[in-house]
Amino acid sequence: MSAERPFRIARASTSSRIGLGLVGLLFLLLAAAPWWAGRQDLRLLAEIYAYIALASLWNLLAGYAGLVSVGQQAFVGLGGYALFALALFGGVGPLWTIPLAGLIGALVAVPVALLVFRLRGAYFAIGTWVVAEVFRLLASQISSLGGGSGTSLPAAVVTSIAATRHAREQLIYWVALGLLVLVLGAVVLLLRSRHGLALAAVRDDEVAAGSCGVEVGRAKLLVYVLAAGGAAMLGALIFLQKLRISPDAAFSVNDWTAVVIFIAVIGGLGRVEGPIIGTLVYFLLRETLAPYGSLYLLVLGVVAIAVMLFARQGIWGAIADRTGWHLFPLERRVILPARSSSAGIGRPAADPHRAHSFALAGLIGGAALVMAGAQAAADRMADGKGPWAACRGPESCCGSPAQPDHAAMVQGRLRPDSDPAARGVLEPPPPQSPSSCGGHARACRSPNEPG
C-alpha cells in the first residue's frame, strides 16, 4: 500500500454511479409505498423484498463461497420459530425478535457447519437438507408451539406491534424494506472487503486460493454463518407477516430453497444484481400463472434448467457481459496513469459516446420513475408487475456503452500477461503483510472465470 505506486484501483464505474443513484431514488420511492400502494401491494412488495434478500444470501453461499446449500429452510424456519417462542414465552416485542432470531440463527449455524462441512459438493447439499429435516421434525415435537399442526400468534402479541392494522402493516413493510437494505448492504460491503476478494478466489479455485494464504475454511464458515443469521431474520419477518406457523410451512424446501435457488440461477449466479432480476422474473411468472395452480413451479423449473444449460451466467450475467453495466461498485479495475493509457488500459476518460449514454440513462431512469409513479393507481394484477416496472431504472441504468477494455479489466479477467505495461504493476508482492493478502488473492485467480 505504498503511496507512489504507478496505478490506482477504481471501484466505481459510470454505470455503478448511475446505478447507485437510481437505487437510492428507488429506495425513497419504495419507502413511501404506504402512501401510494394498497394493502395487497404492500404485502406483495414485502414478500418480494424477502425473496430478494433470501436469494442474495443464497447467491453469496453458492455463487461466491461455493456452498450449494439445499437446506436454507432450516434457518428460515428456525427464525420463524424463534419469533413465536420469544414472543410467546419470553414476552419479547415481536419486532425485537427479528434481530434476536438472526443471532440465534448465526449461533446455531456454527455447530451445524462443523457437521455438514465434512461433506463435499452435492453431498454437502443433501446434508444441509437432512439438517433442515431434523429441525422440522424437532419443531413438530414442541407441543407448546402446536406440535405438527402449528400455532398462531395471539391477538395480544399482534396488537403489541401497533394498535391499528394499518399502522402494523406499514411498520412490517418498513421493516421488510429495512431488512432488504441491510442484507444487500452487508453483501456488497462483504464483497468489497478483503474477505470478498478471498471469497472470489475460493470460488474460482479453492486450492490456489489456499496456497495464496486465503483461509478457505474460515472464509466459508463466515459466509455460512452470515447467511444463516440473515435467513433467520427473514424467517422471523416472514412469519410475523403470516401470523401463523407450522413445521411444514416453516421448513418448506420448496418455498424457502427451491424457489430461491431458481431465482438466483435465473437472475445470474455470482452477481449481486442477479437475485433482484431473478425475483422479478419469479413474481411475474407467479402472478401471471396464478390461476393454474402449481404450474408456475413447473415452468420455473424448466426455465432454470434451460438457463443452467444454455446461459449459465443468467439474465444479469448476459446483460453485464454485453454491456459492462454494474449496479454496485464491486469490481476492481486498474487505472494506469496517462503515460500507459495508450496501452489500452484506463482509457475511459476520452469516449465520445459518453455524453450520449448519460442522456440515455437519464431518459430511461426518468421513464422508469414515471412508470413506477403510474403504478400507484394500478390495480393488484398490474401491481404484480409494478415492482418490475419500478425496478427497470437500475436494471437498465446504462452507464458508458460497452467498452471492451472495461470488460477485460473486470477483476479476474484481467490477464497480467496480456499487456507488458500491466504485467509489471500486477506482479503480486511477496507475501509479507496481511494487507497484501487481497492483492495476492486476486493475482492468483485463474483467468477463466466461470460465467
Added chain:
Amino acid sequence: MDWVNTILQGVLLGGLYALFAAGLSLIFGVMRLVNVAHGDLIVLAAYLALVVTGTLGLDPLAALAVVVPLMALLGYLLQRLLLNRTLGDDLLPPLLVTFGLSVIIQNALLEIFSADSRRLQAGPLEVASLTLPGGLAVGVLPLLQFFLAVLVIAGLQLLFYRTPLGRAFRATSDDPAVARLMGLDNRHVFALAMALSLAVVAVAGVLLAVRSNFDPAIGPARLIFGFEAVIIGGLGSLWGTLVGGVLLGVAQSVGAKLDPGWQILAGHLLFLLVLAIRPEGLFPKVRG
C-alpha cells in the same frame, strides 16, 4: 421378544432403503453425479406401476416387467439428452438441473394424479405371514422385498466386477479420458449407468408402492433415506450401502417404538452421528 421383532422389522425395511440407495450410489460411482431427482423418480415409478396395474390388470410384481424397462429407457434418454450436457468440472449444473427435474416431476405428478395418497394392492400376499421359531410372525411381503433387495445388490455387484459392462463402468469412473482413448463412448456408458440406476429405481418404486401409501410429495424424503444409507455405509461400496440401509431401517423402527414421532428423526440422528464420528462411512471405498 418385542425388541427382536422391532429390529427384525427394521432390517426388512432397511432392504428397501438399500434399494433407494443402490441407484444413487451407482451413478455417483460411475460419473460423480448426485441425482437430486432420485426420490421423485422412485415416486414416478410407483405411479407408473399404478397406471400399469390399473390398465393392464397386472399383479404388482408382474408389473415390474413393464415398469423396469420403461424406467431404464427413460434413464438412458434423460442422461443422453439432458444430464450429459451438465457434466464437467463444475458441480453446480448437474445439481441444479436434477433439482429442477425434481420440482418438475413433483408438480407434474401433482397436476396429473392430485395430492391424494395411493397404494398398490398386492392381494392375499399383503397379509400372508410366516411364523418363525420363537413365535415371531414375519410378513411374507416384507421378507420377499428384502430378498429382492439383496438379490438386486448382489446382481449389481456381479455386473460391476464380472462383466464387460461393469469393466466399462469402472474404467470410466477411474479416468474418463483414458477410457475414451480405449474406445469407450463416455456418453453411452453414462447413459447405460443411468438406465441401470433407473431400473433399480423402478424396482424400489414398485416395492414402495406395495408397502406403503404414496403421494407426489414423498420423493425428497426417499432421496434423503437413500442418501443417508449411502453415507452411513460408505461411498462406493454396494454391500456397505446394504448395511447402511439396514442400520437406517433399524434406527427408524427402534425410534418409532420409543415414540411414533421419533421414527424418521432417529434415522436422521443416526446419520448425523455417523457423520460426526466417522464421516467416511462404515465401509468406505472412494472419497467423495
